Amino acid sequence: MSFLVFSEDRELAFQLLGKARELADKMGSEVAALAAGSDPMEYVSQGADKVYTVSGLGGFNVEPYGAAVVEAVKAANPSTVFMGATKRGKELAPRVASSLGVGCMNDCSGVELEEGKIVVERLTYGGSTVAKETSTSTPTVISFPPRCFEKLEPVERTGEVVELELDLPEPRVKVVESREKPKSTADLESASIIVSAGRGFKAKEDLRLLEEIAEILDAQIGCTRPISADLGWMDQWVGISGKKVKPSLYVACGVSGTIQHVAGIRDSQIIVSINSDERASIHGISDYSLVGDIYEVLPALTKALRERA
Amino acid sequence: MRQIVLLKDIPDLTEIKLDSQTRAPIIEGVKRRISEVDKRALEAAIRLKEKVGGEVVALSLGDDKTKTALLEALAMGADAVYIVNEPELKGLDTNATSKVLEAAVKHAGDYDLIIAGEMTLDSLSSQIGPRLAQLLDIPQITYVKELNVADGKVRAVRDLEDVDEVVEAALPAVVSVVREINEPRIPNLMSIMRAKRKPQTVWGAGDIGLDASEVKSQSYVQITSVSAPKVERKQIRIEGESVEEAASKLVEALMQEGVI
Ligand SMILES: Cc1cc2nc3c(=O)[nH]c(=O)nc-3n(C[C@H](O)[C@H](O)[C@H](O)COP(=O)(O)OP(=O)(O)OC[C@H]3O[C@@H](n4cnc5c(N)ncnc54)[C@H](O)[C@@H]3O)c2cc1C
Numbered sequence: 001m002s003f004l005v006f007s008e009d010r011e012l013a014f015q016l017l018g019k020a021r022e023l024a025d026k027m028g029s030e031v032a033a034l035a036a037g038s039d040p041m042e043y044v045s046q047g048a049d050k051v052y053t054v055s056g057l058g059g060f061n062v063e064p065y066g067a068a069v070v071e072a073v074k075a076a077n078p079s080t081v082f083m084g085a086t087k088r089g090k091e092l093a094p095r096v097a098s099s100l101g102v103g104c105m106n107d108c109s110g111v112e113l114e115e116g117k118i119v120v121e122r123l124t125y126g127g128s129t130v131a132k133e134t135s136t137s138t139p140t141v142i143s144f145p146p147r148c149f150e151k152l153e154p155v156e157r158t159g160e161v162v163e164l165e166l167d168l169p170e171p172r173v174k175v176v177e178s179r180e181k182p183k184s185t186a187d188l189e190s191a192s193i194i195v196s197a198g199r200g201f202k203a204k205e206d207l208r209l210l211e212e213i214a215e216i217l218d219a220q221i222g223c224t225r226p227i228s229a230d231l232g233w234m235d236q237w238v239g240i241s242g243k244k245v246k247p248s249l250y251v252a253c254g255v256s257g258t259i260q261h262v263a264g265i266r267d268s269q270i271i272v273s274i275n276s277d278e279r280a281s282i283h284g285i286s287d288y289s290l291v292g293d294i295y296e297v298l299p300a301l302t303k304a305l306r307e308r309a
Numbered sequence: 310m311r312q313i314v315l316l317k318d319i320p321d322l323t324e325i326k327l328d329s330q331t332r333a334p335i336i337e338g339v340k341r342r343i344s345e346v347d348k349r350a351l352e353a354a355i356r357l358k359e360k361v362g363g364e365v366v367a368l369s370l371g372d373d374k375t376k377t378a379l380l381e382a383l384a385m386g387a388d389a390v391y392i393v394n395e396p397e398l399k400g401l402d403t404n405a406t407s408k409v410l411e412a413a414v415k416h417a418g419d420y421d422l423i424i425a426g427e428m429t430l431d432s433l434s435s436q437i438g439p440r441l442a443q444l445l446d447i448p449q450i451t452y453v454k455e456l457n458v459a460d461g462k463v464r465a466v467r468d469l470e471d472v473d474e475v476v477e478a479a480l481p482a483v484v485s486v487v488r489e490i491n492e493p494r495i496p497n498l499m500s501i502m503r504a505k506r507k508p509q510t511v512w513g514a515g516d517i518g519l520d521a522s523e524v525k526s527q528s529y530v531q532i533t534s535v536s537a538p539k540v541e542r543k544q545i546r547i548e549g550e551s552v553e554e555a556a557s558k559l560v561e562a563l564m565q566e567g568v569i
Contacts, residue, residue, distance in 0.1 A: 094443075095442070098443040103402055124431060124535060126430045134531055135531070173477070173478040175476050176475045217569055230489065249563065288543070289544070290547045291546070297552055297556060300555070301556040303553070305560055
């Protein structure tokens with residue numbers, strides 16, 4: 001059971017290499033990587049035995065990148081291909097699998113060896129359930145989002161670097177313009193306290209109710225998808241399609257608690273819900289729930305926090 | 310312009326209950342609806358049709374229940390529905406599913422645009438759009454939140470993590486859309502009545518030139534178990550005579566927990 005690793009995101013590629021190395025060591029097999037950009041030796045120090053390079057790939061475009069990964073698969077002949085599940089990676093992985101006519105398990109959250117077989121875990125049913133999946137094709141393409149695995153401490157190792165000579169296809173989808181999104185200031189993934197806004201907030205200005213609390217608690221502010229994606233009040237959201245968070249305290253304010261949102265907060269140590277609807281599902285998955293109007297509760301909470309011993 | 314929209318009818322996620330022993334979702338008997346993002350793919354196609362004219366047909370790999378679920382597509386404005394229903398082609402993985410859809414697309418006549426949702430909410434696999442683009446050897450445009458067609462070209466805005474990417478490609482192409490692209494219309498009674506008179510064609514594997522067992526042998530991924538992770542939360546309700554009292558109690562509880 002050998003591996004090939006690729007992600008256009010180098011950090012993520014190193015995380016995948018870390019896991020592939022661990023599994024390969026258990027099975028006594030090899031790990032190859034396709035390097036994005038320069039310095040293939042860095043991939044070796046991160047765990048690869050063999051590194052393929054391709055010149056002229058340029059910025060990400062799924063057709064040439066897909067062709068490059070397919071050629072790397074043909075050269076390395078792995079049984080498993082680990083890919084990064086960034087948005088770009090999630091469209092690349094099935095394309096590569098399709099070119100090879102093989103199985104693909106996209107956007108997995110974990111991987112184990114069970115009786116010598118690779119078994120992955122993935123969220124299904126909107127994020128409410130976890131499925132275990134295996135594949136019988138050789139190779140099989142498996143993708144993981146960032147931070148599923150830790151990269152290794154870089155070590156001095158020897159490895160082979162192989163340049164692939166490829167005729168990359170001319171991309172048929174032309175990028176006309178690339179509009180930079182504003183950089184997020186909040187680091188939700190490593191925050192230890194998050195206060196979070198849902199559609200219970202009527203106007204963007206009202207978010208100051210949360211900002212005050214965030215300041216007192218030194219917390220980050222998160223939100224549900226509609227607050228960010230539909231209303232544009234914030235640049236990132238929490239949930240299955242947004243950030244998966246694991247703070248010690250998550251305070252959901254005016255959040256209904258749909259499975260897509262809850263899938264992203266499951267690893268929180270303590271969940272608090274403040275929602276005026278006593279039947280809101282968020283109350284059922286909280287440690288502490290307060291049925292009330294955020295416009296009354298949040299100012300009272302601010303006061304209580306200021307006055308706390 | 311002729312557009313093919315890929316639709317999947319899935320169990321209504323809000324109605325799925327868990328088996329109390331195994332925590333596996335109970336799918337049997339749950340009403341099926343068109344998956345939410347797929348519905349927005351259809352809405353996008355209908356809006357394009359309203360602008361540039363042509364035809365919108367919906368295509369689905371389904372079963373006996375799919376016909377009923379897809380009435381909604383006809384009510385929303387699809388002109389026709391094609392359903393592949395073949396007992397042997399159930400529970401296929403994405404590799405085999407995409408081969409069935411490829412054959413069905415080729416059978417459904419000419420097309421300029423194939424539109425799908427970024428993912429269906431049951432499997433969350435995000436694979437069908439890219440696989441179909443690869444199989445049909447036409448441009449692949451994913452995560453689309455704005456879609457336009459002019460002068461034989463599709464122009465779209467793609468929603469990526471770091472950028473909004475404006476892209477252009479020649480038709481035909483495969484487009485997959487994100488939830489934010491639109492708010493799907495709710496059909497009125499008239500369109501619901503009219504939907505029942507629109508054509509729904511059902512194909513077996515043979516009708517689209519497929520050998521079912523051959524396709525089935527290319528289904529590689531197996532689901533070995535599905536269950537909901539345990540939620541062990543304290544579920545303590547904080548109450549008080551006044552909001553102030555409740556707020557103080559909450560702060561106290563959180564201090565006790567040592568999280569603030
Ligand atoms: C493919 C897909 C992926 C998705 N991914 C995500 C995701 O990653 N993250 C995510 O969050 N969503 C996601 N969603 C959207 C999700 O389905 C819900 O639409 C969303 O989570 C609802 O957000 P909300 O709780 O803010 O709004 P609502 O569901 O509208 O809830 C608002 C809540 O506020 C309460 N409320 C109203 N006024 C007050 C008040 N004055 N005081 C107190 N409470 C009040 C109401 O009782 C209600 O419970 C996704 C959807 C799809 C289709």
